[in-house]
Amino acid sequence: MDSEDDMHDANDAESMDDDYYSGDTAVEYSEDDDDGDDDGDYEFDNDSVDSDDVSTSRRQQKNYIALKEADIRQHQENEITTISTVLSISRVDASILLRHYHWSVSNVHEVWFADEDRVRKAVGLLERPVVRFPNAKELTCGICFESFPLDRISSAACGHPFCNLCWRAYMSTSIDGGPGCLMLRCPDPSCGAAIGQDMINLLVSEEDKEKYARYLLRSYIEDNRKTKWCPAPGCEYAVEFVVGSENYDVSCLCSYGFCWNCTEEAHRPVDCGTVAKWIMKNSAESENMNWILANSKPCPKCKRPIEKNQGCMHMTCTPPCKFEFCWLCLGAWSDHGERTGGFYACNRYEAAKQEGAYDETERRREMAKNSLERYTHYYERWATNQSSRQKALADLHQMQTVNLEKLSDKQSQPESQLKFITEAWLQIVECRRVLKWTYAYGYYLPEPEQAKRQFFEYLQGEAEAGLERLHQCAEKDVQAYLGAEPPPTDFNDFRTKLAGLTSVTRNYFENLVRALENGLSDVDSQGASSKTATAKSVAAFGKGKSGRGKSSRAGGPSKNSDDHGFWTCDQCTYFNTRSLPTCEMCHQPRRNA
Amino acid sequence: MASPSQASLLLQKQLKDLCKQPVDGFSAGLVDESNLFKWSVVITGPPDTLYEGGFFNAVMTFPSDYPNSPPAVRFTSEVWHPNVYSDGKVCISTLHPPGDDPNGYELASERWTPVHTVESIVLSIISMLSSPNDESPANVEAAKEWRERRGDFRKKVSRCVRKSQEML
Numbered sequence: 001m002d003s004e005d006d007m008h009d010a011n012d013a014e015s016m017d018d019d020y021y022s023g024d025t026a027v028e029y030s031e032d033d034d035d036g037d038d039d040g041d042y043e044f045d046n047d048s049v050d051s052d053d054v055s056t057s058r059r060q061q062k063n064y065i066a067l068k069e070a071d072i073r074q075h076q077e078n079e080i081t082t083i084s085t086v087l088s089i090s091r092v093d094a095s096i097l098l099r100h101y102h103w104s105v106s107n108v109h110e111v112w113f114a115d116e117d118r119v120r121k122a123v124g125l126l127e128r129p130v131v132r133f134p135n136a137k138e139l140t141c142g143i144c145f146e147s148f149p150l151d152r153i154s155s156a157a158c159g160h161p162f163c164n165l166c167w168r169a170y171m172s173t174s175i176d177g178g179p180g181c182l183m184l185r186c187p188d189p190s191c192g193a194a195i196g197q198d199m200i201n202l203l204v205s206e207e208d209k210e211k212y213a214r215y216l217l218r219s220y221i222e223d224n225r226k227t228k229w230c231p232a233p234g235c236e237y238a239v240e241f242v243v244g245s246e247n248y249d250v251s252c253l254c255s256y257g258f259c260w261n262c263t264e265e266a267h268r269p270v271d272c273g274t275v276a277k278w279i280m281k282n283s284a285e286s287e288n289m290n291w292i293l294a295n296s297k298p299c300p301k302c303k304r305p306i307e308k309n310q311g312c313m314h315m316t317c318t319p320p321c322k323f324e325f326c327w328l329c330l331g332a333w334s335d336h337g338e339r340t341g342g343f344y345a346c347n348r349y350e351a352a353k354q355e356g357a358y359d360e361t362e363r364r365r366e367m368a369k370n371s372l373e374r375y376t377h378y379y380e381r382w383a384t385n386q387s388s389r390q391k392a393l394a395d396l397h398q399m400q401t402v403n404l405e406k407l408s409d410k411q412s413q414p415e416s417q418l419k420f421i422t423e424a425w426l427q428i429v430e431c432r433r434v435l436k437w438t439y440a441y442g443y444y445l446p447e448p449e450q451a452k453r454q455f456f457e458y459l460q461g462e463a464e465a466g467l468e469r470l471h472q473c474a475e476k477d478v479q480a481y482l483g484a485e486p487p488p489t490d491f492n493d494f495r496t497k498l499a500g501l502t503s504v505t506r507n508y509f510e511n512l513v514r515a516l517e518n519g520l521s522d523v524d525s526q527g528a529s530s531k532t533a534t535a536k537s538v539a540a541f542g543k544g545k546s547g548r549g550k551s552s553r554a555g556g557p558s559k560n561s562d563d564h565g566f567w568t569c570d571q572c573t574y575f576n577t578r579s580l581p582t583c584e585m586c587h588q589p590r591r592n593a
Numbered sequence: 594m595a596s597p598s599q600a601s602l603l604l605q606k607q608l609k610d611l612c613k614q615p616v617d618g619f620s621a622g623l624v625d626e627s628n629l630f631k632w633s634v635v636i637t638g639p640p641d642t643l644y645e646g647g648f649f650n651a652v653m654t655f656p657s658d659y660p661n662s663p664p665a666v667r668f669t670s671e672v673w674h675p676n677v678y679s680d681g682k683v684c685i686s687t688l689h690p691p692g693d694d695p696n697g698y699e700l701a702s703e704r705w706t707p708v709h710t711v712e713s714i715v716l717s718i719i720s721m722l723s724s725p726n727d728e729s730p731a732n733v734e735a736a737k738e739w740r741e742r743r744g745d746f747r748k749k750v751s752r753c754v755r756k757s758q759e760m761l
Contacts, residue, residue, distance in 0.1 A: 143660055143707040144603055165599075166660075170707050173661040177690075187706040189687075 063245035064260065066253040067227070067238045069217070075240070076220045079105050087112055092196035093125050095216070099182055103224040124185055124194030129159030141166050142188060154203065156186045158193035167203045171195075175208045179215045179222075231263045232256035248272070257433070269516035270437045278440040282379065291372055299323060300330045378443040382436050388471075389432035395475065396425035406482060411491050420495055424474045424502045431467045431509050438463070441516055452520050463512050470501045496586050600659040604629045607711050619715045630655040632664075634715055638754060642723040643747055647754035651683070651718070653711065660707035663688045666718065670757045673749040675725040675736035684731035687717045 067075065082105055084094035100123045101107045111119050120127065133139055138147045141163035153161045162170070166187075174181040184200075186193040200212050221227045221238045230237045230252035237253045241260045248261040249268050257266035259275070267275045296305035299315075301323035306315065308327055315333075317323045324333035399421060408415045438460050445453055477498070480488055567576050567590055569583035582589050608629070611621050618639065624631040632653040638644030649672055655664040666688060668681035676684050686703040730736030738746040 144599065145606060166707060169599075169658075169661050173658065187708045189703075189706055189708065 063242040063247060064250040065240045066230075066251070067240055068253065069236060072217060072220060072238055076103075076217065079103065083108055089125070092198045093194075096125065096194045096196055097123055099216070099219055099223070103220055121192070124192040126157040126193050129155075129157065130191065130193075131159040131161075133159075133161070143170070154199070156193040156195050156199060158186050158188070158191045160186050160188040160191055160193075162187060164203060168205075171200055171204050172208050175200075175204065175211050175215075179219060181212060182215055182219055228260065228263060230254060230256055231258055257430075266433060267437045267440075268434065269513040270441045274440060274444050275437075278382075278443070281375070295369070297327070297330065300325050300332075375443065378439045382439040385432050385436035385439070389429055389436065392425060392428045392432055392471070396422070396429060399425055403478075403482060407478075411481060413491075420499045420502065421474065421478065424470065424498050427502045427506050428467065428471050428474060431463070431470070431505060434509050434513055435460075435463060435467060438512070438516065455520060456516070459512055459515065463508060466505050466508055470498075470505045473498050473501055493586055600655065600657055601629045603660060604632075604655060604711075608632075611711065616712055616715075618719050621711055621715070624652060630657070630659075632711060634711075636715060636719060636722070638757075639719050639723045643750040644722045644754060647757040648760075649753075649757055650760075651681075653714070660709065662690050663705040663709070664714065666714065670760065671753050673732075673735055673746070673753050674722065675727045675730040675732055675739050676721055677735075678731045682731070683718060683721070684729075685717055685721050685726075687714065 065071075079098060080091050080094045083089070083098055084091045086109065087094065087097075089097070097108055097112070097119070098105070101111065119125075136150070138149055139153045139161040140147050141153065142160055143162050143166035146163065148163045152164050154164055154167050155161050170187055171181070171184065174184050184195040185191070186195065197212065197216065201209050204212070221229055226243055227238050227240045229235075230239060232252060232254050235252060235254040235256060239250050239252055239260065241250065247268075248259045249257060249266040250260045251257040251266070258264065259266055259272060262272040262275065264272070264275050264279065270278075292305045296307045298304065299306055299317045299321060302317060302321040304317070304321070306317065308315065314336075315325050315327050317325070325331060326333055326336050404415050404418050404421065407413075407418055407421070438456075442453075442456060442460065445456055447453070477494060481491055481494060567578060567580075569576060569586060569588055569590075576583055576590070580590070608621070608623065619634050619636045621632055621634040623629065624633045632655070634651050634653060636649045636651060638647035638649065648670075650669040651666055652669055653664045653666050656662045666683040668677060668683065670681075672681065678684060687705060687709065689705055725736070725739055727736040727740055735746070735749075738749070
């Protein structure tokens with residue numbers, strides 16, 4: 001089979017989605033449909049159920065848990081209980097111990113059973129007092145040196161006596177100083193006895209008690225390797241991550257998705273390093289410098305950068321400089337005149353250019369301009385998708401708070417039946433995010449790998465088109481059902497269409513993410529003919545998309561029947577078994593059956 | 594509580610104790626009789642050290658929340674030492690406010706704690722004079738000299754000692 005045919009096969013496999021998305025005709029591909037090789041492409045239908053299950057379970061197998069404050073407290077309590085039971089120590093001691101070993105139960109077990117004495121010493125858990133005053137009626141406070149009756153003296157496990165007032169001051173100074181108060185020890189410099197929450201609670205003000213408790217709770221998240229706070233502004237939830245999992249993307253209960261590894265916003269399919277580079281690049285002054293370099297020349301006198309956006313070559317710098325010069329040769333204008341070729345040309349420049357005097361600077365300017373244009377291209381699209389996403393989030397909110405209720409009234413449907421709209425919007429938001437990051441991906445895709453680049457741009461284009469279609473449907477089509485009087489009756493068709501689009505788009509994007517994450521490894525970058533390579537990988541990608549559920553089986557109207565056991569519905573694009581005369585979903589009769 | 598009155602009561606008490614039972618190695622008093630929070634101490638250069646024979650004046654300034662925060666100590670005599678800034682400020686971990694190390698990585702015994710008194714602080718300074726800590730020097734030049742050109746260092750210290758004697 002030559003590469004030409006490969007190309008067709010590839011497009012066939014792809015065209016289903018293609019059609020589904022763009023809705024345009026794909027007739028040019030269907031002529032080859034009888035090609036026996038197509039069976040290969042459709043074979044995946046057989047195992048689509050299995051692979052769908054796999055991908056679904058992968059999706060559901062969350063490798064993280066979002067924690068509310070109550071959950072955090074619960075987890076913390078549980079771990080303290082575990083340690084306290086296993087090591088037979090008090091809960092307060094267990095808490096100090098865990099805090100010291102970054103809330104890792106296994107770590108505590110390990111060190112404790114390896115050398116209990118050493119751990120006790122390091123953490124400051126004393127088994128018996130170092131000083132005793134068995135018969136004293138009064139004791140002298142080690143801080144203020146006043147004598148107090150025993151009921152006004154307190155001490156940690158070490159027995160060093162201090163009066164309650166001095167304790168209180170000592171503790172609140174420490175609590176004011178920040179989370180270091182969790183490591184508070186006896187004030188005696190020679191003594192390292194740890195001070196636990198029980199003693200704090202006995203001696204300090206309500207406000208300080210609360211502060212201390214908050215530090216303790218925060219410590220559970222912040223000092224723990226497995227947990228992080230959700231970085232969304234104002235969000236108070238935390239996320240516990242199964243360390244060692246591959247997928248870093250987590251989603252907090254507040255619906256903010258972020259990368260557990262770098263705590264930037266979720267950025268699959270791009271890796272953390274690329275994201276960091278990209279963010280750095282976006283914020284860096286270097287782009288401004290690039291622009292200035294590419295689009296301006298410094299005034300020969302005052303060296304301020306000047307952009308020439310119109311007019312002749314006779315430049316006059318802005319006051320106070322007011323230097324008059326020639327834009328081309330950057331020489332003083334006073335040297336110019338008839339003999340240098342008039343106002344619109346500069347013989348001096350032309351002559352010098354011939355000699356190669358300007359080559360180096362010109363070349364650098366040109367390069368900066370190219371690289372800037374390239375960056376601007378990707379950045380603009382990245383930023384556009386970012387703002388589209390924000391807009392989609394706002395629309396989703398509007399939909400949930402206002403329109404769903406309205407729609408439910410108009411169509412006399414319970415809101416629970418309108419979930420598909422919310423789901424569509426959630427999908428749009430997610431897709432915008434993925435699409436956004438594909439632009440960072442594209443920017444860093446190595447230039448020489450033409451095959452990959454072509455393939456990537458093809459996939460990205462498809463993704464973009466598909467998402468536009470879904471967005472259009474969710475944003476515009478729905479208006480008909482919101483506004484018109486009397487409301488149109490074909491609401492079920494709309495439901496089928498939108499749900500179908502959502503599902504197809506979801507699958508496409510999931511495959512896209514997977515393909516980009518494994519570095520488009522389907523593309524044989526060593527391939528002699530980049531065209532063939534691209535075609536093959538498109539085919540492979542099409543197959544990869546088999547994870548799509550049956551309900552979303554789709555195809556364009558023009559290709560609503562084929563020889564492989566399915567026909568696709570014009571109305572809802574559902575993939576029906578050949579034997580059915582009407583669509584299983586929307587009961588539309590089969591066209592050209 | 595760490596009210597100013599507690600601080601002044603405590604300082605008053607320490608002043609009285611020190612007058613009654615002076616401690617070897619230093620003498621202490623107030624800079625100005627009406628202000629308990631500013632002390633003047635004269636530290637005798639510890640025997641068998643480079644500083645032997647010197648009488649170094651220092652001012653201790655106590656915060657209002659003493660003893661929960663440490664005082665600042667500054668030599669008014671010239672002192673060439675790795676742990677004394679060129680303006681005379683003494684840098685030892687005992688005098689670091691507890692807030693300086695929020696994570697508590699410094700050992701408990703090294704940080705400021707409210708049990709410290711004028712006496713224990715001055716004793717820390719005396720011990721600092723006899724064994725400089727060149728790991729985290731306040732005066733980098735002095736630390737370098739102390740480590741690499743002990744002869745030069747000794748000369749400079751002797752000059753300080755002589756100057757301090759002349760000032761008496």
